[in-house]
Amino acid sequence: MGFFIETMLGGLMTGMLYSLVALGFVLIFKASGVFNFAQGAMVLVAALAMARFSEWSNAALGGDSLFLANVIGIIGAGAVMFLVAWAVERFVLRKLVNQEGATLLMVTLGIAYVLEGLGQTFFGSEIYSINVGMPKDPVIMFEGLVEGGVMINKEDFIAAALAAVLVGGLTIFFQKTAIGRALRAVADDHQAAQSVGIPLNKTWVIVWCVAGLVALVAGIIWGSKMGVQFSIVTVALRALPVVILGGLTSVPGAIVGGLIIGVGEKLSEVYLGPFVGGGIEIWFAYVMALIVLLFRPQGLFGEKIINRV
Amino acid sequence: MKMTDMNTSPAGAQAGRRFGDVILDLQNISLRFGGVKALTDISFNIREHEVRAIIGPNGAGKSSMLNVINGVYHPQEGKILFRGQERKKMEPHMAAQQGIARTFQNIALFKGMSVLDNIMTGRNLKMKSNIFQQALWIGPALREEIAHREKVEEIVDFLEIQHIRKTPVGALPYGLQKRVDLGRALAMEPQILLLDEPMAGMNVEEKQDMCRFILDISDQFGTTIVLIEHDMGVVMDISDRVVVLDYGKKIGDGTPDEVRNNQDVINAYLGSGH
Numbered sequence: 001m002g003f004f005i006e007t008m009l010g011g012l013m014t015g016m017l018y019s020l021v022a023l024g025f026v027l028i029f030k031a032s033g034v035f036n037f038a039q040g041a042m043v044l045v046a047a048l049a050m051a052r053f054s055e056w057s058n059a060a061l062g063g064d065s066l067f068l069a070n071v072i073g074i075i076g077a078g079a080v081m082f083l084v085a086w087a088v089e090r091f092v093l094r095k096l097v098n099q100e101g102a103t104l105l106m107v108t109l110g111i112a113y114v115l116e117g118l119g120q121t122f123f124g125s126e127i128y129s130i131n132v133g134m135p136k137d138p139v140i141m142f143e144g145l146v147e148g149g150v151m152i153n154k155e156d157f158i159a160a161a162l163a164a165v166l167v168g169g170l171t172i173f174f175q176k177t178a179i180g181r182a183l184r185a186v187a188d189d190h191q192a193a194q195s196v197g198i199p200l201n202k203t204w205v206i207v208w209c210v211a212g213l214v215a216l217v218a219g220i221i222w223g224s225k226m227g228v229q230f231s232i233v234t235v236a237l238r239a240l241p242v243v244i245l246g247g248l249t250s251v252p253g254a255i256v257g258g259l260i261i262g263v264g265e266k267l268s269e270v271y272l273g274p275f276v277g278g279g280i281e282i283w284f285a286y287v288m289a290l291i292v293l294l295f296r297p298q299g300l301f302g303e304k305i306i307n308r309v
Numbered sequence: 310m311k312m313t314d315m316n317t318s319p320a321g322a323q324a325g326r327r328f329g330d331v332i333l334d335l336q337n338i339s340l341r342f343g344g345v346k347a348l349t350d351i352s353f354n355i356r357e358h359e360v361r362a363i364i365g366p367n368g369a370g371k372s373s374m375l376n377v378i379n380g381v382y383h384p385q386e387g388k389i390l391f392r393g394q395e396r397k398k399m400e401p402h403m404a405a406q407q408g409i410a411r412t413f414q415n416i417a418l419f420k421g422m423s424v425l426d427n428i429m430t431g432r433n434l435k436m437k438s439n440i441f442q443q444a445l446w447i448g449p450a451l452r453e454e455i456a457h458r459e460k461v462e463e464i465v466d467f468l469e470i471q472h473i474r475k476t477p478v479g480a481l482p483y484g485l486q487k488r489v490d491l492g493r494a495l496a497m498e499p500q501i502l503l504l505d506e507p508m509a510g511m512n513v514e515e516k517q518d519m520c521r522f523i524l525d526i527s528d529q530f531g532t533t534i535v536l537i538e539h540d541m542g543v544v545m546d547i548s549d550r551v552v553v554l555d556y557g558k559k560i561g562d563g564t565p566d567e568v569r570n571n572q573d574v575i576n577a578y579l580g581s582g583h
Contacts, residue, residue, distance in 0.1 A: 188419035191413070192493075194400065195401050195402075195410070196405055
């Protein structure tokens with residue numbers, strides 16, 4: 001029983017990371033109708049920038065203040081993500097107003113490669129670490145309930161809380177504020193949004209910035225847990241089935257979808273793996289997505305039938 | 310400012326609204342898409358407070374004309390004067406900033422949003438609080454939101470759509486969606502309101518309602534209205550002046566009576582053989 005719960009919690013944690021990446025997908029899709037394949041690359045760039053900027057400033061400060069170095073790192077990485085958002089709008093999206101969804105999809109694939117290349121050129125392609133002072137030591141819980149208790153990392157709790165705050169904040173931002181309304185308006189209808197005076201260009205920069213910040217949060221949590229390396233990009237692709245499961249337009253869907261996939265792949269690996277020789281973890285998410293597409297193409301929480309991808 | 314211009318009584322308004330100066334002057338507008346001529350050398354003007362109709366058979370270039378005024382299309386030739394000033398090449402959101410609002414032939418509402426939210430987007434330009442205040446939803450942003458919400462409720466009352474305020478617009482019947490579309494444009498408190506076939510696809514009753522709203526907008530707010538419409542009865546009843554297009558050329562311009570008796574117009578509509 002204790003082992004089952006531990007496996008499940010491990011899955012929830014992985015799922016949380018998927019959710020954070022998926023959140024970036026959903027934000028951009030909600031606000032511009034673009035299915036952004038570059039979200040994984042954005043997480044990589046954000047994490048690289050964060051790791052390197054804090055490393056450099058730590059060296060410059062003589063290793064005195066880790067906190068200050070991290071603050072500089074976050075500001076630096078935030079600036080990089082803003083630059084990315086601005087450049088994407090200025091040099092790519094602006095030229096492609098009113099183009100087909102498939103065109104925009106392909107262009108984000110291109111953006112992904114450019115970001116991966118540039119990111120590694122500027123920040124290096126080694127494995128780096130992010131240390132934001134998250135507690136690494138595990139705690140034993142529920143000792144009274146199950147024999148031997150359940151082991152959980154403290155850092156997983158913090159990550160979960162962060163993700164929850166992010167989701168709550170973004171939901172309010174989207175539903176209650178004038179800018180959120182403008183973002184939803186642009187996603188629904190470019191022409192009508194312009195006719196009420198919403199400038200497309202500015203809106204796109206804002207939404208890519210928000211997606212960039214979400215990528216930064218995901219990158220920091222991920223990086224501090226497993227180190228910053230190129231493989232973040234491939235794991236980030238796991239967020240693709242997550243958004244299909246949760247629904248392309250739903251912020252809560254991204255979270256629930258991520259958790260379902262995270263838990264599902266861990267449990268199936270542990271309990272079904274031995275019968276089929278393992279490796280379930282690798283394809284589980286995609287099979288889930290396939291099944292969801294068959295029976296509920298808009299995803300669990302999606303607003304409408306997907307017609308752009 | 311707009312309100313003070315309106316000192317005509319409703320009865321007097323029916324007898325003839327008082328036109329102001331020329332607010333928008335279109336001079337020798339030509340618009341081509343590749344080799345296709347959508348508009349050829351069209352000139353006409355729009356006076357303040359009037360209801361100006363643009364009519365013509367299918368494919369005459371009416372919607373293109375509206376899109377030129379709205380800044381969606383940029384004519385290759387010709388000048389547009391807004392209050393006497395030549396207008397530079399502009400995008401639709403800039404037209405919105407100048408006080409030009411529009412509705413759409415094929416309703417272009419934000420389908421996932423409620424009626425209130427849709428109309429609220431029309432207030433976006435009037436909001437002054439910055440992105441950080443809005444993101445945190447504090448101080449000025451919250452006060453502003455409430456003030457604008459009041460204005461939106463006035464529009465909701467005006468258009469008699471109180472009962473559907475919270476409904477997602479995607480779930481509304483066509484006639485009501487058209488009304489929400491109008492509401493969103495009204496929320497901008499425009500100087501010029503462009504209506505692209507506001508009565509297309511409506512039944513008689515819905516058309517009557519829409520006519521009433523258009524005339525009320527003109528009377529109560531003094532808004533200048535430019536209207537494309539297929540229903541001749543409606544056009545002749547509610548417009549002050551009519552411009553007639555056919556194959557991208559202007560073939561008539563004047564009061565409804567003048568246009569009705571214009572031989573070119575009759576030929577365009579009935580065919581020259583008749």
